[in-house]
Amino acid sequence: MQTKEIAIIGGGIAGLTLAVSLRNTRFKCHIFEKNAEFKEIGAAISVFPNALRVLRQYGLLNDILNVGGAITKICMKTDQGKILAQTEPRYQLPAMCMHRADLHAILLKHADATFYASHELNAFQSTPDGKVSVSFKNGVFRIFDAVIGADGLHSLVRQGIIGDGEPIFRGYNIWRGIAESNIDIRYASESYGKGKRVGIVPIRDGQCGWWTTVNEKFMESDEPEETKQKLLRLFADWHDPIPELISKTDHIIKNSLSDRIPVSGWSKGNCTLLGDAAHPTTPTLGQGGCIAIEGAYILGEIIKKYGVTESVFQRYESLHYHRAKSIIEDSLQLGKIGQLENSMAVYLRNLLMGLTPSSFTLKVVDKYFLYDVTSMKI
Numbered sequence: 185m186q187t188k189e190i191a192i193i194g195g196g197i198a199g200l201t202l203a204v205s206l207r208n209t210r211f212k213c214h215i216f217e218k219n220a221e222f223k224e225i226g227a228a229i230s231v232f233p234n235a236l237r238v239l240r241q242y243g244l245l246n247d248i249l250n251v252g253g254a255i256t257k258i259c260m261k262t263d264q265g266k267i268l269a270q271t272e273p274r275y276q277l278p279a280m281c282m283h284r285a286d287l288h289a290i291l292l293k294h295a296d297a298t299f300y301a302s303h304e305l306n307a308f309q310s311t312p313d314g315k316v317s318v319s320f321k322n323g324v325f326r327i328f329d330a331v332i333g334a335d336g337l338h339s340l341v342r343q344g345i346i347g348d349g350e351p352i353f354r355g356y357n358i359w360r361g362i363a364e365s366n367i368d369i370r371y372a373s374e375s376y377g378k379g380k381r382v383g384i385v386p387i388r389d390g391q392c393g394w395w396t397t398v399n400e401k402f403m404e405s406d407e408p409e410e411t412k413q414k415l416l417r418l419f420a421d422w423h424d425p426i427p428e429l430i431s432k433t434d435h436i437i438k439n440s441l442s443d444r445i446p447v448s449g450w451s452k453g454n455c456t457l458l459g460d461a462a463h464p465t466t467p468t469l470g471q472g473g474c475i476a477i478e479g480a481y482i483l484g485e486i487i488k489k490y491g492v493t494e495s496v497f498q499r500y501e502s503l504h505y506h507r508a509k510s511i512i513e514d515s516l517q518l519g520k521i522g523q524l525e526n527s528m529a530v531y532l533r534n535l536l537m538g539l540t541p542s543s544f545t546l547k548v549v550d551k552y553f554l555y556d557v558t559s560m561k562i
Contacts, residue, residue, distance in 0.1 A: 185210050188492055191318055191328040192297070193305050193341055195222045197229075197288060198459025198476040199334035203295035204242050205484025211492070213297035214328070216320065218304035218335075224288035226435045227360040228385055228393020230470035231287065233277040234555045235477040240277070241558050247290045252282030253386035255372045260537055263377035265423030268537040271545045275553055281372070281385035281393055283362060287473075300324075305340050310453035330454040330492035332483070337442065339461035345452040351442035353402045354466060354516065356523050358441055359415060360395045361433035367392065367425045375422065376534065379525035382419065382426050394429050395467070399523055403440050411436050441466050443516065446509035451497035458483060462501075463508035468519040471511050471552055478557040479504050485562045503560060511552070 188211050192199040195217035203213040215222075231239070231248060239248055255278070260269040273279055306319045308331055316331045333341025337351050356379070369392050375382045379399035387393050396415060406414045415430045430436075443464045450457040459476035483500045490496045524530050 187212055188329040189214065190330045190332060190487075190492065191216060191316070191326065192332045192334055194334035194336060194339075194459075194461070195219075195292075195299065195301075196224070196334060196336065196459065197291060197473050198461075198480050199332065200288070200291035200295045201238070201477050201480035202332060202334070202458060202484050203297040204244070204291060205480060206487065207294070207296040209488055211487055213295070214300065214326075215295070215297045216300045216303040216305065218302070220302050222288075222292055222299060222301060224284040225437055226362055227284050227395075227437055228281050228362060228387060229284040229287055229473050230385070231280045231282065231477075232470065232474050233275045233279060233553045234471075234557065235474035236277040236280065237556050237558050238477050238481040241481070242294070244290055244294060248280060248282070248287070249278075251286040251290070251388065252280035253388045254278040254280055255385065257371035259371060259373040261373055261375040261423065262534060263375055263380070263422045265375070268376075268534055269540060269542065269545060271542045271549065273546065273549055273553065279553065281387055283387060283391070283393075305335065308341065308344060308455065310455070314454060316454050330456075332456060332458050333461045334458040336460045337464045339457065341455065342457055342461050345455060345457060346447060346449055348444065348447065351444050351464060354441045354443065354519065356397050356399045356441050356519075357403060357438060358395055358397050358467070359411065359436050359438050360393070361430070361436045362387065363392050363394060363429040363432040364390060364434075365392055365425070365429060365432050366390055367428065369425070374522075375426070376522060376530070377422065378527070378530050379523055380418065381522045382422060384426070384429065392429055394426075394433070396430075397441065397523065399525060403438070406438065411438060441519065443512060446505075446512050448501065448505055450501045450505075451494055453494055454492055454497070456483070456497035456500065463505075463512060465508075465512040466515045466519045468515040468522065469511060469552060471515065474552075475508050475511055478555075479508070481557050482560065482562070489562055503562070507555070
């Protein structure tokens with residue numbers, strides 16, 4: 185059968201997973217990355233059982249298990265370290281945390297694609313014969329059978345398909361880092377204060393991933409203190425090992441907490457959206473990368489079975505949209521609860537957490553972890 189040429193805009197986790205799924209098929213992937221290198225930022229990422237099922241399907245499970253740390257317990261704490269609740273999730277596959285760069289490197293190694301760095305998208309347009317013309321800011325012009333917009337939260341492909349403007353800032357910023365530490369952390373935790381949160385996850389070899397959130401203006405400057413000094417001031421009186429982890433982190437990344445209102449209509453002609461370009465979510469549930477991997481699985485399987493047409497892409501959306509929408513909305517609401525500032529509201533939140541049975545919490549987690557996209561009828 186005739187080879188079909190697919191342009192994937194964005195060399196992140198979603199786009200690479202799609203290229204892995206289309207290995208050894210008649211669909212040839214071309215991945216275009218606007219940055220000068222194909223690499224990821226220095227932060228941790230959760231790869232939960234729902235995503236691991238996909239990676240196992242593609243033969244990558246052992247690679248993933250070798251670079252990550254398994255979460256055997258999850259603790260919710262106050263800013264002073266009092267345990268509010270804890271659960272011990274037990275599933276056939278583990279809940280993993282790892283360096284984003286390690287996951288990215290594994291996907292990059294196994295992706296079947298031609299890679300183009302320093303190719304920032306300029307424009308794309310459907311042609312009369314049903315293909316898609318694509319131009320880049322470096323002057324390159326190509327025509328493809330299909331275009332997949334996997335270009336993230338600020339997706340230019342999304343603007344050409346949906347046109348819903350800028351993402352929505354949710355009132356707080358996030359700092360992330362990986363600490364090289366001798367602290368033996370074997371469980372995940374989330375600690376709650378007034379308008380602030382801290383999450384800690386084990387990785388491997390003495391590494392811990394952490395993140396902090398603070399209610400403040402959109403990307404408010406960390407000057408004149410500089411980022412690390414600001415965080416050490418804001419979290420100086422929080423329980424151990426939070427100040428130490430911040431102190432021992434060489435590179436700290438700051439982003440706004442932004443997402444979009446879930447909307448349908450991801451496809452236009454032979455173009456569709458994938459990952460954060462389709463369904464950006466706040467990170468409260470740790471499912472952003474996971475649902476990107478799920479979506480790449482659905483899209484890859486449906487392309488292999490039916491080809492690349494607008495109706496095929498619409499079917500992909502119909503199979504993935506409601507799951508993604510649910511996660512976006514759940515994550516947004518839980519994030520609002522975590523960022524409460526009012527003293528009485530904080531007191532009631534913490535009281536409710538302490539009174540909630542772990543069995544109920546596990547049932548909530550099951551909604552995300554037990555989902556098996558690989559059993560879906562494509």
